[in-house]
Amino acid sequence: AQTVTQSQPEMSVQEAETVTLSCTYDTSENNYYLFWYKQPPSRQMILVIRQEAYKQQNATENRFSVNFQKAAKSFSLKISDSQLGDTAMYFCAFPRGGSQGNLIFGKGTKLSVKP
Amino acid sequence: DTGVSQDPRHKITKRGQNVTFRCDPISEHNRLYWYRQTLGQGPEFLTCFQNEAQLEKSRLLSDRFSAERPKGSFSTLEIQRTEQGDSAMYLCASSSVLGHSSAGGYTFGSGTRLTVV
Numbered sequence: 001a002q003t004v005t006q007s008q009p010e011m012s013v014q015e016a017e018t019v020t021l022s023c024t025y026d027t028s029e030n031n032y033y034l035f036w037y038k039q040p041p042s043r044q045m046i047l048v049i050r051q052e053a054y055k056q057q058n059a060t061e062n063r064f065s066v067n068f069q070k071a072a073k074s075f076s077l078k079i080s081d082s083q084l085g086d087t088a089m090y091f092c093a094f095p096r097g098g099s100q101g102n103l104i105f106g107k108g109t110k111l112s113v114k115p
Numbered sequence: 116d117t118g119v120s121q122d123p124r125h126k127i128t129k130r131g132q133n134v135t136f137r138c139d140p141i142s143e144h145n146r147l148y149w150y151r152q153t154l155g156q157g158p159e160f161l162t163c164f165q166n167e168a169q170l171e172k173s174r175l176l177s178d179r180f181s182a183e184r185p186k187g188s189f190s191t192l193e194i195q196r197t198e199q200g201d202s203a204m205y206l207c208a209s210s211s212v213l214g215h216s217s218a219g220g221y222t223f224g225s226g227t228r229l230t231v232v
Contacts, residue, residue: 108155
């Protein structure tokens with residue numbers, strides 16, 4: 001079965017500090033994509049960052065970066081210089097079948113950035 | 116094209132009533148997905164379409180639920196004889212599947228929040 005596990009239900013970080021959100025997954029696929037989505041309170045889910053499993057280089061998008069460990073099936077999200085606007089639910093997800101199926105989501109991590 | 120649109124944003128209905136939600140995906144996207152999200156949980160897959168064909172239905176989609184995408188553009192999700200347990204956020208997403216990849220990602224709408232009283 002393909003699963004996504006986020007073991008941190010809630011986290012908090014001080015503004016301008018760095019925080020890392022954890023995600024592990026299980027799949028038998030060899031080539032696949034992994035995603036982190038952000039869902040602010042009462043707002044729509046938006047894509048934060050995407051990683052292709054066949055790429056060894058970790059993806060980076062401005063203050064957001066991932067630590068992708070394929071063998072360990074780990075896909076953590078690092079947020080640097082945290083801002084108040086980063087307060088949101090963060091979901092790790094990957095497509096069933098690896099690349100084009102419906103997304104399988106973790107339960108999410110609620111991140112609070114404190115001033 | 117401004118993204119994925121969902122209508123209505125909020126719906127309050129009495130138990131036993133029927134409700135219908137609409138999703139307008141990004142026009143270039145051929146895949147459309149419906150998810151249900153309850154408070155504090157990640158979205159759970161309900162069903163998906165490629166163009167007008169319904170590809171898959173989750174076992175979460177009971178007989179009271181039906182979805183259509185008649186012309187391969189917008190989609191509707193209908194819930195008949197609503198129950199309190201149907202209260203949730205219903206999310207629509209679309210993607211462009213080319214070959215074997217949705218590398219372009221999945222774009223979500225703002226969702227329809229259903230409250231059954």
